[in-house]
Amino acid sequence: MAMCAVLRCVSANFSAALPLLTRPAHFWTCQNSRRPNMLRTLYTTSSRLSGALKFTDKHEWVRVEGTVGTVGISNFAQEALGDVVYCGLPEVGTKLEQMEEFGALESVKAASELYSPLTGEVTEINTNLADNPGLVNKACYEDGWLIKMTIEKPAELDELMDEAAYEKFIKSLDS
Amino acid sequence: MTNHRTGKLPQRWCSRKPRCMTSTGLRVVRWWSLQDGVCLCSTMTVTLTHTRQHCSIFDVSRMLQTKVYGRDRVKFIESLIVGDIAELKDNQGTLSLFTNTKGGIMDDLIVTKTDQGYVYVVSNAGCADKDSAHMQARLQEFKAAGHDVDLEFMEESLIALQGPSMAQVLQKGVGDDLRKLTFMTSVLTPVFGIQGCRVTRCGYTGEDGVEISVPSGDVVSLTEKLLADSEVKLAGLGARDSLRLEAGLCLYGNDIDETTTPVEASLVWTIGKRRRQAQDFPGADIIVPQIKAKTQRKRVGLISTGPPVRQHTPILSSDGRVIGEVTSGCPSPCLKQNVAMGYVEAGFSKVGTSIQVEVRKKAVPAVVSKMPFVPTKYYMGQ
Numbered sequence: 001m002a003m004c005a006v007l008r009c010v011s012a013n014f015s016a017a018l019p020l021l022t023r024p025a026h027f028w029t030c031q032n033s034r035r036p037n038m039l040r041t042l043y044t045t046s047s048r049l050s051g052a053l054k055f056t057d058k059h060e061w062v063r064v065e066g067t068v069g070t071v072g073i074s075n076f077a078q079e080a081l082g083d084v085v086y087c088g089l090p091e092v093g094t095k096l097e098q099m100e101e102f103g104a105l106e107s108v109k110a111a112s113e114l115y116s117p118l119t120g121e122v123t124e125i126n127t128n129l130a131d132n133p134g135l136v137n138k139a140c141y142e143d144g145w146l147i148k149m150t151i152e153k154p155a156e157l158d159e160l161m162d163e164a165a166y167e168k169f170i171k172s173l174d175s
Numbered sequence: 176m177t178n179h180r181t182g183k184l185p186q187r188w189c190s191r192k193p194r195c196m197t198s199t200g201l202r203v204v205r206w207w208s209l210q211d212g213v214c215l216c217s218t219m220t221v222t223l224t225h226t227r228q229h230c231s232i233f234d235v236s237r238m239l240q241t242k243v244y245g246r247d248r249v250k251f252i253e254s255l256i257v258g259d260i261a262e263l264k265d266n267q268g269t270l271s272l273f274t275n276t277k278g279g280i281m282d283d284l285i286v287t288k289t290d291q292g293y294v295y296v297v298s299n300a301g302c303a304d305k306d307s308a309h310m311q312a313r314l315q316e317f318k319a320a321g322h323d324v325d326l327e328f329m330e331e332s333l334i335a336l337q338g339p340s341m342a343q344v345l346q347k348g349v350g351d352d353l354r355k356l357t358f359m360t361s362v363l364t365p366v367f368g369i370q371g372c373r374v375t376r377c378g379y380t381g382e383d384g385v386e387i388s389v390p391s392g393d394v395v396s397l398t399e400k401l402l403a404d405s406e407v408k409l410a411g412l413g414a415r416d417s418l419r420l421e422a423g424l425c426l427y428g429n430d431i432d433e434t435t436t437p438v439e440a441s442l443v444w445t446i447g448k449r450r451r452q453a454q455d456f457p458g459a460d461i462i463v464p465q466i467k468a469k470t471q472r473k474r475v476g477l478i479s480t481g482p483p484v485r486q487h488t489p490i491l492s493s494d495g496r497v498i499g500e501v502t503s504g505c506p507s508p509c510l511k512q513n514v515a516m517g518y519v520e521a522g523f524s525k526v527g528t529s530i531q532v533e534v535r536k537k538a539v540p541a542v543v544s545k546m547p548f549v550p551t552k553y554y555m556g557q
Contacts, residue, residue: 082218082219083218083219083220085483085506086481086482086483086506088482088535104482104535106482106483106506108218108219108220108413108417108483108505108506109219109413109416109505111483111485
């Protein structure tokens with residue numbers, strides 16, 4: 001996902017906002033921002049529940065189940081993007097190279113391209129996102145998945161970051 | 176921009192600061208609740224909806240507030256703008272435009288004819304340097320010609336309180352009956368005990384609202400007093416931009432600029448009848464003939480579904496020819512569609528015309544529509 005968000009500024013004093021922290025887990029995160037271990041446990045726990053994730057440096061994740069990879073965007077990405085209002089996804093059957101642009105997510109004030117974590121063919125797209133694009137914000141690792149695809153080159157998975165490496169990566173962006 | 180005003184409300188960093196920065200390093204300000212210090216990061220959609228159902232505070236202190244004094248103050252301000260200020264009632268204001276000699280719009284502004292011996296002008300933050308230089312240059316000309324006029328660039332802060340429950344909230348802190356303060360009228364009054372305030376019933380959201388000019392030393396205290404009412408929440412400029420677009424209001428720099436004339440911009444109503452006849456404003460020789468002859472392009476509203484339409488999006492005819500460009504656009508939480516403004520060839524400007532917009536190389540259907548997109552709720556009195 002291209003994090004060079006297109007922001008429409010009214011003035012230099014632009015203020016956007018993050019999604020409402022409705023889930024108690026996130027409120028907990030907010031209160032305990034001085035305790036990074038808490039943060040890491042939270043993300044690790046949520047991903048263990050849904051299977052091991054691999055991440056790109058453009059904030060997509062892929063979860064492999066058998067021969068199928070499910071693709072979505074990370075919590076870091078959905079927070080930065082804001083309320084998703086439209087998902088532009090490819091058609092089933094589209095062949096993708098690793099890092100090829102396959103679509104875009106639009107939020108109120110920003111738009112971001114999506115990049116394929118792997119080489120493969122799109123087998124399914126999440127049709128629920130047409131009527132409910134907010135699923136990407138509410139459940140980015142579960143119901144907010146974007147596409148499913150075949151995995152033509154399994155070795156590409158080794159090039160991606162595991163959760164711990166991704167956590168480190170996003171922390172490095174903060175400095 | 177030199178000498179730019181800073182917003183006077185405190186901007187405290189959210190404890191989730193690492194998450195408050197995009198990876199491009201753009202700092203995003205988070206609004207703290209001043210009541211309990213807990214981070215209430217909110218979405219733009221939530222803020223916008225709150226404004227339309229309750230009310231919100233916007234810090235617009237960066238806008239330039241000017242007082243024009245002197246016997247010839249009305250003549251002075253009229254020499255720079257298209258509006259008929261002389262005909263305004265006491266303490267009545269109007270939207271007007273600074274124009275240049277080429278007929279283009281230099282800025283849009285609110286001009287109020289007060290009965291306290293001055294004309295009160297509020298103009299855009301982004302044009303503060305340009306506008307103040309423009310007014311000062313004209314001031315020198317007027318003084319040299321022996322006229323009695325003076326300028327004062329105000330140091331006060333400005334906050335907007337906008338939404339249907341504004342009057343209910345504000346009445347608790349104002350002695351005057353707000354039912355008598357109608358849209359585009361202004362009054363000097365203490366607000367929640369704070370002296371030196373001016374309250375003008377106007378805004379940039381389409382809702383019933385006010386803008387409160389308040390001494391900068393008291394703006395935090397006033398904001399805290401307003402936030403003590405559970406109806407009121409802070410809102411940022413992102414939501415403000417979506418609100419004004421839903422209300423069909425232009426953003427200077429996007430929808431109007433020095434290359435757009437008031438006629439192209441569908442703002443002919445701002446040009447006073449007397450002014451059209453006298454042609455006594457900058458660029459009148461270009462603007463007035465356009466009123467009758469029409470222009471090649473016109474600013475219109477667009478509605479579409481699918482991907483949001485943004486500034487610079489090409490506008491196409493049904494057969495794919497480029498006929499214009501979008502100047503502002505956003506998803507509308509109220510309409511659950513995308514709304515936008517742009518300029519199209521005059522032949523396509525009629526409401527109901529089917530056109531297309533090109534988003535990410537795909538043509539998406541759109542319709543020319545009337546503005547405001549969301550009905551406005553200006554208070555006209557009882």
